[in-house]
Amino acid sequence: MVCLEMTKLDFLEKYKQEDEPYVCASCGNCTLVCPVFHELNWESYGPRGKLHLVKSVIEGTSEFGQDLADKIFLCNLCEHCTFVCTTGISLDRFWEVVRAEVRERDLLPAPAKFVLKSLKERGDPMWMGSADRLLWMEGVEELVKGRILKKAKVAYFLGCNVSLKSQLHDVAKSMVKILDYAGIDYTLLGDKEVCCGAPLGWAGNLKDINEMAEKNLEIMEQLGVETIVFSCPSCIQTWSEYSERVKKDHNIELLTASQFINRLIREKRLHFDEQPMITTTFHDPCISARVLKATEEPREIIDEIPGVYNVEMNPSRQNTRCCGSHGLLDVVNPVLSAKIAERRLRDVTVTPATRVVTECPRCILAFDLAKFTTNYDIQVQDITQLVASSLSPKKEEGDRNR
Amino acid sequence: MSSEELRIGDIVGADNVSTTPETCMIYSKDVTSLPDLVHQIVSPRFDVVTQPVDVPSLQNLILYAIENRIPVVPRGNGTSGWGGAIPTRGGFCIALSGMSEILYFNEFESAVTVETGITWRNLLTFLERLGFTLPVYPSSATAATVGGFVASGGLGIGSTRNGDILKQVLGIEAVLPNGKLVRLGQVLLDSKSDMLSERAKEGNEWLSKQLSAAGLGTPEQETKLFTGTYGTLGIITKVTLKIIPKLQLVPFTCSFDSMEDLVRTADRILSTVKPYYMRFLTNEYTSKLGNLKARENENGKYILTGALLDTIYQNEDNVEIIKTTTEQENGFVLDDKRALYYWDERLYPLRIKRHGPSIVPAEMLAPLDMLPEILEKTKYELRNSNVAIEGMLNNDSTASFMVWILDDERKKFSFTVGWYRSFQIASLAERFGGRPYAVGLWNGRHAKKYYGNDSYNNLKVMKKKLDPNNIMNPVKVFGGRVTIGRVSMLSGFLIGFVGVLVVGWVGPRFLGLISLIQLLETSLLPSFYFPPLALIAFAAGLGGLLITRLMTLNQALAMGIPVLKILGKLLRR
Numbered sequence: 001m002v003c004l005e006m007t008k009l010d011f012l013e014k015y016k017q018e019d020e021p022y023v024c025a026s027c028g029n030c031t032l033v034c035p036v037f038h039e040l041n042w043e044s045y046g047p048r049g050k051l052h053l054v055k056s057v058i059e060g061t062s063e064f065g066q067d068l069a070d071k072i073f074l075c076n077l078c079e080h081c082t083f084v085c086t087t088g089i090s091l092d093r094f095w096e097v098v099r100a101e102v103r104e105r106d107l108l109p110a111p112a113k114f115v116l117k118s119l120k121e122r123g124d125p126m127w128m129g130s131a132d133r134l135l136w137m138e139g140v141e142e143l144v145k146g147r148i149l150k151k152a153k154v155a156y157f158l159g160c161n162v163s164l165k166s167q168l169h170d171v172a173k174s175m176v177k178i179l180d181y182a183g184i185d186y187t188l189l190g191d192k193e194v195c196c197g198a199p200l201g202w203a204g205n206l207k208d209i210n211e212m213a214e215k216n217l218e219i220m221e222q223l224g225v226e227t228i229v230f231s232c233p234s235c236i237q238t239w240s241e242y243s244e245r246v247k248k249d250h251n252i253e254l255l256t257a258s259q260f261i262n263r264l265i266r267e268k269r270l271h272f273d274e275q276p277m278i279t280t281t282f283h284d285p286c287i288s289a290r291v292l293k294a295t296e297e298p299r300e301i302i303d304e305i306p307g308v309y310n311v312e313m314n315p316s317r318q319n320t321r322c323c324g325s326h327g328l329l330d331v332v333n334p335v336l337s338a339k340i341a342e343r344r345l346r347d348v349t350v351t352p353a354t355r356v357v358t359e360c361p362r363c364i365l366a367f368d369l370a371k372f373t374t375n376y377d378i379q380v381q382d383i384t385q386l387v388a389s390s391l392s393p394k395k396e397e398g399d400r401n402r
Numbered sequence: 403m404s405s406e407e408l409r410i411g412d413i414v415g416a417d418n419v420s421t422t423p424e425t426c427m428i429y430s431k432d433v434t435s436l437p438d439l440v441h442q443i444v445s446p447r448f449d450v451v452t453q454p455v456d457v458p459s460l461q462n463l464i465l466y467a468i469e470n471r472i473p474v475v476p477r478g479n480g481t482s483g484w485g486g487a488i489p490t491r492g493g494f495c496i497a498l499s500g501m502s503e504i505l506y507f508n509e510f511e512s513a514v515t516v517e518t519g520i521t522w523r524n525l526l527t528f529l530e531r532l533g534f535t536l537p538v539y540p541s542s543a544t545a546a547t548v549g550g551f552v553a554s555g556g557l558g559i560g561s562t563r564n565g566d567i568l569k570q571v572l573g574i575e576a577v578l579p580n581g582k583l584v585r586l587g588q589v590l591l592d593s594k595s596d597m598l599s600e601r602a603k604e605g606n607e608w609l610s611k612q613l614s615a616a617g618l619g620t621p622e623q624e625t626k627l628f629t630g631t632y633g634t635l636g637i638i639t640k641v642t643l644k645i646i647p648k649l650q651l652v653p654f655t656c657s658f659d660s661m662e663d664l665v666r667t668a669d670r671i672l673s674t675v676k677p678y679y680m681r682f683l684t685n686e687y688t689s690k691l692g693n694l695k696a697r698e699n700e701n702g703k704y705i706l707t708g709a710l711l712d713t714i715y716q717n718e719d720n721v722e723i724i725k726t727t728t729e730q731e732n733g734f735v736l737d738d739k740r741a742l743y744y745w746d747e748r749l750y751p752l753r754i755k756r757h758g759p760s761i762v763p764a765e766m767l768a769p770l771d772m773l774p775e776i777l778e779k780t781k782y783e784l785r786n787s788n789v790a791i792e793g794m795l796n797n798d799s800t801a802s803f804m805v806w807i808l809d810d811e812r813k814k815f816s817f818t819v820g821w822y823r824s825f826q827i828a829s830l831a832e833r834f835g836g837r838p839y840a841v842g843l844w845n846g847r848h849a850k851k852y853y854g855n856d857s858y859n860n861l862k863v864m865k866k867k868l869d870p871n872n873i874m875n876p877v878k879v880f881g882g883r884v885t886i887g888r889v890s891m892l893s894g895f896l897i898g899f900v901g902v903l904v905v906g907w908v909g910p911r912f913l914g915l916i917s918l919i920q921l922l923e924t925s926l927l928p929s930f931y932f933p934p935l936a937l938i939a940f941a942a943g944l945g946g947l948l949i950t951r952l953m954t955l956n957q958a959l960a961m962g963i964p965v966l967k968i969l970g971k972l973l974r975r
Contacts (some may be wrong), residue, residue, distance in 0.1 A: 022435075022760055023811065029544045032545050042425060049425075052427065147577075
């Protein structure tokens with residue numbers, strides 16, 4: 001055995017994670033739920049194995065090389081290992097810190113480097129730009145007229161995927177239709193919106209996340225925003241964990257689209273038409289289910305729409321399986337990411353559902369791709385799309401007020 | 403890719419073999435952290451990790467190992483801490499988690515047959531959907547494999563009512579160390595899809611002859627060859643288990659101020675109510691669980707928790723009996739919500755590890771009436787250590803208790819010295835009529851006591867017959883010669899060399915043997931001073947080295963543990 005010097009991993013110490021590889025009880029719970037392990041079938045790709053690898057680096061019996069760096073990025077950061085960890089290790093946080101160590105040692109995979117460069121220069125992870133953040137408004141100009149940077153208590157934060165990817169523009173359009181239908185006075189950041197900062201953490205730059213979040217939050221503060229509605233659960237997680245402003249300002253409320261829509265339904269602001277017997281199944285996005293614990297709201301919404309019947313997938317709620325495209329896996333290893341999405345889509349095929357509904361743009365993109373590769377005839381929708389398409393015709397202003 | 407990897411890849415499939423150091427390192431671990439010194443007597447890692455996906459490729463792999471005299475070690479998910487799945491002489495790790503199908507289920511026969519790599523959780527989930535459950539499953543059910551638990555034996559959730567896991571095994575299919583496939587007991591399979599029945603028939607005929615030559619019964623009667631023997635006599639590939647209907651389950655939890663009160667209550671509950679499961683947590687354990695901090699009836703108290711598996715009508719009476727008994731013995735019954743919390747926690751005893759961050763486990767079986775005294779002595783012996791104790795109550799008036807010694811493996815010297823403490827607990831429990839809970843690698847010297855003299859001798863005879871080259875999980879259960887590292891060899895040499903040098907110099911002077919002193923001090927070489935004593939000491943050094951090379955694990959432990967104990971006492975651990 002080669003005996004090397006003990007290796008000091010600065011970031012583990014800085015973020016107080018140096019005990020965690022030793023706290024691991026090696027019980028194996030994490031490995032058995034890991035979507036990457038399910039595909040690659042070797043423990044060295046599962047959380048328990050990777051913890052052993054990091055420990056061996058600390059102890060100087062192996063080196064922090066490219067092979068380890070690549071393995072650290074073969075992870076969805078889906079929070080499932082954290083959720084089942086016996087000794088309460090916050091594993092996703094740990095992997096982010098190790099990614100920071102990878103970045104420090106200049107061992108980042110090329111796609112992760114690209115994401116960091118794009119975030120720095122363009123404000124999004126896709127090398128697009130602020131002007132492109134207005135393209136989704138085509139067709140709903142009337143609805144969003146006067147909404148950009150308007151002073152309001154509610155803000156709709158689209159996130160990069162929804163505002164920049166054309167397949168997802170309908171999610172944003174549906175959301176503004178719902179907000180308009182419910183008579184909510186809301187604001188949009190338009191081309192002033194920048195990335196929430198989540199991909200920075202996934203690519204190992206923990207330092208600048210707060211700064212990125214601040215760019216958005218500062219504008220919202222000036223607009224008097226009290227409630228922010230998100231189409232992407234990862235944005236909420238990132239701001240809750242890393243934004244100093246959110247941590248200090250306890251009056252600001254961060255809600256997923258389904259949490260907000262459910263509230264509108266309870267306030268009787270939304271009314272639905274009978275649908276022609278639609279059987280859906282709800283795919284819980286990892287972050288909404290395991291971090292935000294928002295598993296019941298989407299189901300309650302679906303139950304409210306007449307003619308739509310929801311059946312449960314196995315596994316579901318907090319035990320949900322990842323779609324494969326979180327944590328930069330979709331750019332670092334698209335083939336592996338697609339295989340994980342296909343596995344999740346297979347869960348849908350054993351239910352009678354013809355439509356899978358979710359509330360995360362990454363899940364939608366992943367399933368759309370998996371549909372193409374598997375040839376499964378399943379419709380994929382965001383919860384906002386299902387809600388917007390099921391709304392009754394709008395009543396007169398006077399009727400609604402009454 | 404090495405030529406060996408290519409050849410093994412031809413047998414099990416190229417994707418199912420790895421020789422990379424990091425993979426071999428990961429598969430060489432179980433839940434226990436071992437001091438570096440241990441790798442002076444057992445090898446630190448496997449040479450190759452394989453993941454066969456079917457029985458024929460596993461048979462071919464064994465034949466390849468026999469041909470090349472390579473040790474093989476079967477592994478489930480490595481969730482045990484007895485060393486049963488770790489390497490002792492390098493060789494092949496045979497990871498069986500890829501073989502995880504449910505092959506047969508029949509509610510009328512109350513049986514299910516599975517491949518051994520399936521986890522208990524997945525099997526339970528499958529059965530519960532059909533309205534059934536298992537009489538016994540391990541507390542590590544979330545990740546442990548069926549094969550791993552059956553091969554190591556032991557108690558689990560449900561043992562309080564149904565005994566150990568071995569009583570739940572109806573049949574076993576295994577690959578012997580000579581590559582033959584055998585079926586012991588009653589392995590239930592769908593005859594149409596059973597492609598291996600001819601091979602198994604052939605293997606059983608051969609095994610029958612061996613068993614009758616050893617004076618044992620037929621293969622149908624001898625499932626115990628593979629249950630609780632850690633894969634030393636063969637690799638289990640299929641298991642048929644008993645199943646029971648999933649009945650109403652009522653968790654309960656009581657809190658006490660003393661272990662004596664808890665044990666008296668447990669004893670009365672065991673005889674009157676016959677619960678499905680009963681577990682205890684001592685005050686050290688409950689005072690360390692962070693989420694009990696604000697609960698004055700639980701934090702730092704002795705907790706007795708469990709569940710009743712019976713009809714709802716009987717349970718109404720039984721719940722009342724538990725309440726009355728607990729109150730009569732100065733205890734306090736917690737509400738249903740707390741009972742449910744402890745029921746859920748039954749699968750997570752390792753939560754305590756956060757307080758280490760490392761643990762040295764010691765698990766023993768003891769008579770229930772001696773439990774308070776043993777635990778008191780244990781606490782006294784380990785008064786300078788950070789410990790947490792919990793355990794399970796069985797249906798034969800015994801209790802298994804686990805002592806988690808919390809430590810920090812990063813403090814290399816003190817962690818190594820403190821490692822002897824788990825062996826110390828074993829000796830202590832034995833004084834009070836207890837015995838080690840498991841054998842595995844580390845408790846081989848207690849194997850006779852664990853299995854019983856006759857059973858152990860029969861197993862030993864069969865080991866010689868089935869595995870003459872000792873390639874199947876060597877050193878486990880039956881002991882054997884260990885791999886010696888450089889430090890051990892150097893120590894052996896130095897002990898011999900320095901010992902003889904000191905004795906040779908001091909002894910004759912002390913006894914006043916002038917002529918011997920003169921003889922030893924004359925130089926053997928004219929050119930430079932080279933006394934005969936140096937030559938004798940060198941020879942003794944080589945003798946010491948040879949002894950370490952020939953030493954068995956049990957001998958190494960018998961020598962090493964007292965040394966660690968003395969060092970430990972000096973360091974007041």
